[in-house]
Amino acid sequence: MESVARKPDSKQEQLSLMADSAPAASPDASRRKPPVGDRPAKRAAKADRGRGRDLQLPVLGPTEMAGGKSERSSGHEAEQASGRAAEQASGRAVEEGKRSSGRRAEAASGRAVERSSGRGAEAGGSVASPVDACPDPAPAEAPPSGTNNQQPTTKNSPSRRASAESMASKQRDISVAEFFTKNRHLLGFDNPAKALLTTVKEAVDNALDACEEAGILPDLDVAIRQCNGDERFRVSVRDNGPGIVKAQIPKIFGKLLYGSKFHSFKQARGQQGIGISAAGMYGQLTTGRPMVVVSRTGKGKPAFRLLVRIDAQKNQPEVLGEEQVEWEPEHGTSVDIELVATYRRGTRSVEEYLQQVAIANPHARIAYHPPAGQGDDIAWEHVSEELPPEPKEMKPHPYGVELGMLLKMLLSTKSRTLRAALVQDFSRVSTRVADEICAVAGVKPELRANRMQPEEVEAVHKAMQQVKLLAPPTSCVVPIGEELMRRGMESRFQGEFFTSSTRPPAVYRGNPFVVEVGLAYGGDIPADEPADVMRFANRVPLQYQKGACAITEAVTDVAWRNYGLQQPRGSLPIAPMVLAVHVASVWVPFTSESKEAVAHYPEILRELKLALQECGRRVAIFLSARRRAIDAGKKSAYIKKYIPHISGALREILGYGDAKEQETVECLEYVLERSRLEGMKSVEDEIASTVDPEAEAAADDGGTEATDA
Amino acid sequence: MPDSSMVKAIRKVAGMIHEKILARRKPNLKFPLRSLQNVRYRPQIGFFELLGKMKERTLTVGTVKTFAQTLRMMSLSKNLVETDDIATKREAYYVSKNWGEARFDEQPESDQVMEDIEALFRVNREQIGFIPEEKGGEVAGKLVVIDKDRDTGKTLRIDCTKFGSGAYSIPISVEGLGFQTDAKFILAIETAGMFQRLVKHNYWKQADCVLISMGGVPTRACRRFVRRLSDEKKIPVYVFVDCDPYGIANIYRTLKVGSGNAAHVNEFFCVPKATFLGITPQDIIDYKLPTHPLKDVDVKRASDAVKNDPFIQHHKAWQGAFEKLVKMGVRAEQQALAKHGLNYVIDEYLPQKLAHPERFLP
Structure with a gap:
């Protein structure tokens, strides 16, 4: 029943990966072994509410080998696996490994499950399930071909160490607690x-x-x-x-x-x-x-x-x-x-975390009572009395859908035909587009959606990426908003200058997202340290894995020197500055299950940079205005030094009296002050004209489109 | 008072500025642009004539200091003229030290402002009370200069043949001088060294001439002296300088037609009748003179002269000479003639050249 036959390449790749971590795994281990692993899966499915069926995964061989042999490393594996799962449908084997290996899967794959069900990253379950569900003869369990296929990949295990049966005896449920403790x-x-x-x-x-x-x-x-x-x-x-x-x-x-x-x-x-x-x-x-x-x-x-x-x-x-x-x-x-x-x-610290929560949730009031002797009670009051609009739920966009997800969606669709399923279950797919997808895939639109062969589904999946589609609707992403972002920063920091920028919605892999940046500068913010970068994903502050995060990368990639800040090569700018960077999306891609760093999608990086640059430009304008204000202070004094000489020399030549001299001085002050203001105006115009957002965007633009193939 | 017109002019300009200020408008001063871009060479009148290009100094934040200094300088000038006093450029610079914040930090700054004022009123700086410290040049030969004793007012006759191995020094102001001479020509010499040799051997006696040492680019006094002498006594002026772009384009050209910087006074400080005796590029070949390679600055000066100097541009002969010089890539000094014997210049070179003044370069 494996998809080995269907996707031998990815399978192999997966297996070879597994083989590295569990060299003892024998091809036989890839035999299906349902009963043990099934129960916890069912439990997970219960939690899954309604779509539980997808989680009733048959436990596949590779799984056991991962589960049975390497429980200790399973956490790591799971993490890896889910990371991969997000990237490639072929995460199946490992994913299943997690599942089958017992309860730990339930906990560990919390995120993975979410992913899989959310967007079908987890191909394993879904790949398997249609087979389960289909009355059609499923590929034989552990078909010989599969075994043969896997043979070359397990070079590291020249001799058998265990039979499937002996391994089966070790395979058992792992309790949530056990899993939790280990992971x-x-x-x-x-x-x-x-x-x-x-x-x-x-x-x-x-x-x-x-x-x-x-x-x-x-x-x-x-x-x-x-x-x-x-x-x-x-x-x-x-x-x-x-x-x-x-x-x-x-x-x-x-x-x-x-x-x-x-x-x-x-x-x-x-x-x-x-x-x-x-x-x-x-x-x-x-x-x-x-x-x-x-x-x-x-x-x-x-x-x-x-x-x-x-x-x-x-x-x-x-x-x-x-x-x-x-x-x-x-x-x-x-x-x-x-x-x-x-x-x-x-x-x-908890305090810092809550402060960041307050910034990202200006509509919330948060009171904090630290333990005795650990500081005073703090309350972050409402900055806004309005709740943010409720995000709308959206149907998946074909560009963001992965194969496993598609399989599952087709299987569980309420629609009868493939055409209807595409139109009903996806955003931006009209009947015409659905027919086009079917034509490209070479399948009939009238096919029974839940009876499709895996090959057909794969063809449809491929076709989906080739057909030209409208970008997904963006109304489902609700940013904090420029004004609230700025006001949030204003209320939390004693700065001199605040600004914010909310980008228009953009799309990566069919997922709409919005990037926004709030910036506080000067005042009490420490000047000689790298700028403080607060990262947020869907209003949740991210605390760890700063270095692995696309947000950090975007901040270091921006040439802050252009905006008059210091910036050591490849580092954060050194400035009295706090940046709050928020990525809102129906699906924020994280680099790992720990949900601590945003993944480096070019589309996201691009939007991040544009928002940061926008704020940077405003800082530059602020800084130059402040510099000019200081200069202007100097200039005023400067002017005053020379006025007496002009009026004095004129008086010597023309010989007028004190009253006239007084008048002359006053007039001179007026004339020169006006000239000073004109000068400032021209400097401002100059700055405005030198900083051309479009030109800069074009220069920085890697040329990535909002869609991907 | 002879210069009350000057005082009036200063008062008029100051008055205009004052009116503008009282009207709460930015006052401005307009100066003729003093550079080669703003002159035209007119062969009929024989010197660089100032064109209409002006530079404006409007009172703004940026110009307030210079503006104050200009007015201070005008005031000083008015004072000097009224009291019939003079101040050297250096002295004027020191006077500015009383102006507090408006003082000049370096003398070139004050010289610049002074020349601006000079150009503003289109007068010679002596007319506004300022004089240079530099020496005007030296004279030896068949000339009697008629001057006045400052105290007695008695006429003084200064015979320039009677300075022995020394020479008569051209005063800063030459306007009051008179001349008596029967010399056939005036020989204006670039270097003091060559002048000394000719004086030592009484060359003026042999050639019946007046020798003048310019000491580099001639001062205004020197130029005015030569001009008046040649005009009044109708004698030709021959110029004898090094063969390099500086000798030709700076020394000779300035003596003959004036400079860009002093364009407003060129009319008085030029010697249109002067012609170029040597050393010419051709002389280097003809006399097989030892040479030095042209330096980068020389080449640049040559190309500047060909491109931007209206005088050189006007004369094909000069363009050809410059081209030849640059092509040869060498320069030769007056004293290079010593290669053929110390007195070769007296015995051979000058007589040979003077036999054909019509061949002199224009």
Whole structure:
């Protein structure tokens, strides 16, 4: 049933990769071995809600070999795999490896699953599933041809070390807890300091998303208290959101991979449905304490307080206690997690993180209560009293769809024919375009969409990239907006100059995105240090992996010297400057599962640079205006030095009296001051004319189009 | 007071500036542009004539200092004229040290402003009370200069044949001088060294002439002296300089037709009758003179002269001479004649050249 037959090349490539990490893998291992791995997959599928079928993956051979042999490295692999998955449909084997190897897949592939379901990056499941679903005779399980095909790729294993059967005996479920413990870094719990930050981040993301979805102006209260022992902290995050119905509370907080945003193709902060429960899990693992959740859904309704624990073996919530409590807020949710952590101040501190959240969410009010002795309470007030417009959900654009996704979409489409499926399920595909795609692919538009052969689907996928299409609709991306961005910066920094630039929506791989930059300059911002670059993706601050991020690259690539700033070669500019760079998209491409760095798509880099340059130009104008103001101060004094000589010499020649001299001096002052102002005006015009945005854009433009092949 | 017209002119300009200021408008001063671009060579009148190009100095933030200095200088000038006093260029520079912020830091700055004023009023700097410190040049030979004793007012007759191995020094102002001579020509010599040799051997006696040492580019006084002498006594002027672009385009041309920088006074400070005795490029060949290679600056000066100097452009002969010089790539000094014997210049070269004044370059 493998797709080996269909895509031998990619398969091979994948396998050879695997072979490197697990040399013992034998071709036999690529035999299908369903029952063990199936259960967790099903569980994941449950979380998947509705599209679960896709996740009921048959467990394929290569998987086991990855899973069975290299559990320890599986985290790494998973990370790699999902990275690749985003890039190439052939991530299948590894992806499946993750899945099949047990529970760890459920957790690890939180992001991967999201991807796969979001945009079909994960080809594995989808490639496999049509076969599952199709009554047509599926390719034989581990067909000999497949085995033969793989043979050359496993050169590193000259002799067999284990049979499929012996391996099967070792293959078993891996609990979420087990996976989590081994792969906590994937979810942002690498070390105690980061764990604290991640916990706050997940709770805050959830709170903001909940408020926004309900149309409530967010008002958050974040508190961290030190518990007995240096390393124990209690994180409490309270929001004024809509609250959660009591029955849902355990699932939302006590079950990984449970959420509402899992599959939506729209701009949102969190998507994986894993964050807050992972934080709870971390707390539970390190302190043994359950999460405490208080929620109330409205006036006149009771507030409930629940102690939620995660059954790490089953990935099921356990409610340890439940009571109705008096709670002041009319509606909202509060979550308390106790965890082992390190409290840090300064860079990458909770305080800094929340400040950045406040900048990217000017409509939110955030109050922060640090632990005793760690600074004063802070509150970032609303900069805007208006909620950002709700991002619209969009249908996938053909250019951004990957093969696995396409397979899955066709399989699950409500439409009968291929033509109808294309028109109904994709954006920018009309009947005419659908027919064109079919013509290029050499398939009939009348084919039953869910009965198509993999080869046909692949042809359609290829054809999709060749047909000329309108760019996807951009209304689904909601930027912070120039004004709010600037006001946000103004309210958070004591600078002299603020500006911001929001680019028009652009498209990479069929995904619309918007880049915006806010800039603060001067004032209290340290002058002799590299500019502070705050990175945001869908309003979420990115804290780690700065160097791997396209945003950082764009900032260093811009020639800040052109704007009068210092910049060592290949470095950030040295200036009293803070940059807030936001990438908003229905799908922000991250370099890895940890969601910490934006991937280097040329289209994104280009937009980033254009926005940065726009802000840079304004800084240059500000700087030259400030310089001129200083010069003008000098000039005024300069003029005053010579006026007495002009009037004095004229007086000597013409012989007039004191009164006349006084008048002459006054007139001279007037004339020269006017001349000074004219001079300044001409300098300004000069600057305006030398900085031509179009010319600069053209010069910097790598010539990339918004579409890709 | 003979120069009350000068005072009036200064008051008039100052008055105009003052009116503009009181009207709250930017006052400006217009000066004739003093450069070769703003002169024309008119053979009929024989010198560089100033054209109409003007440079304007409008009072702005950028020009306020120069503007103040110009007015200060005008005021000083008016003062000098009124009190019948003079100040050398150097002295004027030191006077400016009283002007506080408006003082000049270096003398070239004050010279520049002074020349601007001179050009503004189209007068010679002596008329506005400023004099140069430089010596005017030296004279020996068959000439009696008639001057006045400053104290007694008595006429003084200065016989230039009676300075022995020394010479008469041309004063800064030559307007009051009278001349008596029966010399056949005036020989204007570039270097003091050649002048000394000719004086030492009383060449003026042998050739019946007046010898003048210019010492490089002739001063205004020297040019005026030669001009007046040749005009009044109707005697030709022959110029004897080094054969290089500087000797020809700067020394000879300035003596004959004036300069770009002093274009406004060329009318008085030129000697249109002067002709070029030597050393010519052809002389280098004819007399097999030892040479030095032309330096880069020489080549540049030559090409500038051919391209931009209206005088050289006017005379085909000169263009040809320059072309020849550049082509040969060498220059020769007056004293190179010493190769053939120290007195070769007296015994052979000058007599041979003077036998054919019609062959002199224009």
